[in-house]
Amino acid sequence: MVTKTLAAAATSLLDLALPASCAGCGAEGEPLCPRCRRSLAIRLNLPSGIPMGLPAAMPMPLAQLEWCAPFTGSVRAALHHLKYSGEQRLAIPLGEAMAARWRSAGAGGQLLVPVPVHAERARRRGYDQAVLLAAQTSCRLGMPWHHALQRHRHTAPQFDLGRTARRSNVSGAFVIDGAASEERVRGRWIVLVDDVVTTGSTLGACAEALYGAGALAVSGLTVARER
Numbered sequence: 001m002v003t004k005t006l007a008a009a010a011t012s013l014l015d016l017a018l019p020a021s022c023a024g025c026g027a028e029g030e031p032l033c034p035r036c037r038r039s040l041a042i043r044l045n046l047p048s049g050i051p052m053g054l055p056a057a058m059p060m061p062l063a064q065l066e067w068c069a070p071f072t073g074s075v076r077a078a079l080h081h082l083k084y085s086g087e088q089r090l091a092i093p094l095g096e097a098m099a100a101r102w103r104s105a106g107a108g109g110q111l112l113v114p115v116p117v118h119a120e121r122a123r124r125r126g127y128d129q130a131v132l133l134a135a136q137t138s139c140r141l142g143m144p145w146h147h148a149l150q151r152h153r154h155t156a157p158q159f160d161l162g163r164t165a166r167r168s169n170v171s172g173a174f175v176i177d178g179a180a181s182e183e184r185v186r187g188r189w190i191v192l193v194d195d196v197v198t199t200g201s202t203l204g205a206c207a208e209a210l211y212g213a214g215a216l217a218v219s220g221l222t223v224a225r226e227r
Contacts, residue, residue, distance in 0.1 A: 079094070
């Protein structure tokens, strides 16, 4: 509770010192204005599962994959600002949208686990965007989150690679972050949290590490999906 209060206070001070402007349209006042937020709800009431016509129907070995919106327009701009422009306040509306989608379409889940960036990249950036998203989603779903995975080797950016190369790029790149994390994962239904999914290779590599630690099931939840 103290941590949440301090975080809210820090956000309020940041809003006073440096008012936000919408990542989607540039309007002053919020990191994502109400009009641009509507694009995050485009899939909110759609049935669960993956529509026909999308490549890589279900990334193996995931039990379920859900996302909020296509990786276009204001959603793409918001994720770009979150990852590369330091606008961490965007994790709030994005986390709200993820929680709403999972509440609507998710089949279950007991523990949220963020897909980690490499520790060196997180140090350079100052944060891990998937951790921010997992924390915000957790608050709204009432589902705990845990930093159970680590990316123990560098990988090339997935957007630079083709489908086959993406799989080999992340194969074996993720491991369980210690015995305590393995204990948290064992026998539980895990929901992986990330910003964008394309082929699902990264989520699949994370799922393999979690199943190896005894996870009962592994699903995926992202802000956006890129075709």
